[in-house]
Amino acid sequence: AQSVTQLDSQVPVFEEAPVELRCNYSSSVSVYLFWYVQYPNQGLQLLLKYLSGSTLVESINGFEAEFNKSQTSFHLRKPSVHISDTAEYFCAVSVNTQGGSEKLVFGKGTKLTVNP
Amino acid sequence: DVKVTQSSRYLVKRTGEKVFLECVQDMDHENMFWYRQDPGLGLRLIYFSYDVKMKEKGDIPEGYSVSREKKERFSLILESASTNQTSMYLCASSLFGSEAEAFFGQGTRLTVV
Numbered sequence: 001a002q003s004v005t006q007l008d009s010q011v012p013v014f015e016e017a018p019v020e021l022r023c024n025y026s027s028s029v030s031v032y033l034f035w036y037v038q039y040p041n042q043g044l045q046l047l048l049k050y051l052s053g054s055t056l057v058e059s060i061n062g063f064e065a066e067f068n069k070s071q072t073s074f075h076l077r078k079p080s081v082h083i084s085d086t087a088e089y090f091c092a093v094s095v096n097t098q099g100g101s102e103k104l105v106f107g108k109g110t111k112l113t114v115n116p
Numbered sequence: 117d118v119k120v121t122q123s124s125r126y127l128v129k130r131t132g133e134k135v136f137l138e139c140v141q142d143m144d145h146e147n148m149f150w151y152r153q154d155p156g157l158g159l160r161l162i163y164f165s166y167d168v169k170m171k172e173k174g175d176i177p178e179g180y181s182v183s184r185e186k187k188e189r190f191s192l193i194l195e196s197a198s199t200n201q202t203s204m205y206l207c208a209s210s211l212f213g214s215e216a217e218a219f220f221g222q223g224t225r226l227t228v229v
Contacts, residue, residue: 043220108158
């Protein structure tokens, strides 16, 4: 079965420092990968996704993630974080179901705390 | 502006009660999902539906059932609430297709006492 491993449950960093949130997935024939972000007391929202093509994908707020097929990884990076980036980040992979539909399988999440 | 609306943000129920959590989406999405979120465990899929009256079990369906009588509405039912069902419940919807983005509601924090 497809699975997602987020290697760090908590990542504390100082403002303006770079950050990397790690994500590994179990391999499959085709892979669709996602990063979602959950700000305090809110639902999840899509940050970025990899479907095909360029292995580097970017979000509008400065995050990027690189799909690495040989390492089965999809790490999320930002060169300089802000206080407002404090949130929980979830990596997810889309998998097909027995009924012919599809569902998202999530990692356990990484809490990013940006300190002044 | 796309929207997934969960009927309650906070809910307190007694052990043994039958509990209904309601979710409505206004995007005409085929897929709808119920997840449970617990600290350190991430999001775990309870049930999902890919069409009206169609459903599939997720990873942790025990103690739950669902209903989808209309395309826009997906209900999660706790037949007899127990304290170990105290959790944050998240509803989501998406179009068909593995590449489709899921849109989430704000969540319902359920406490069973």
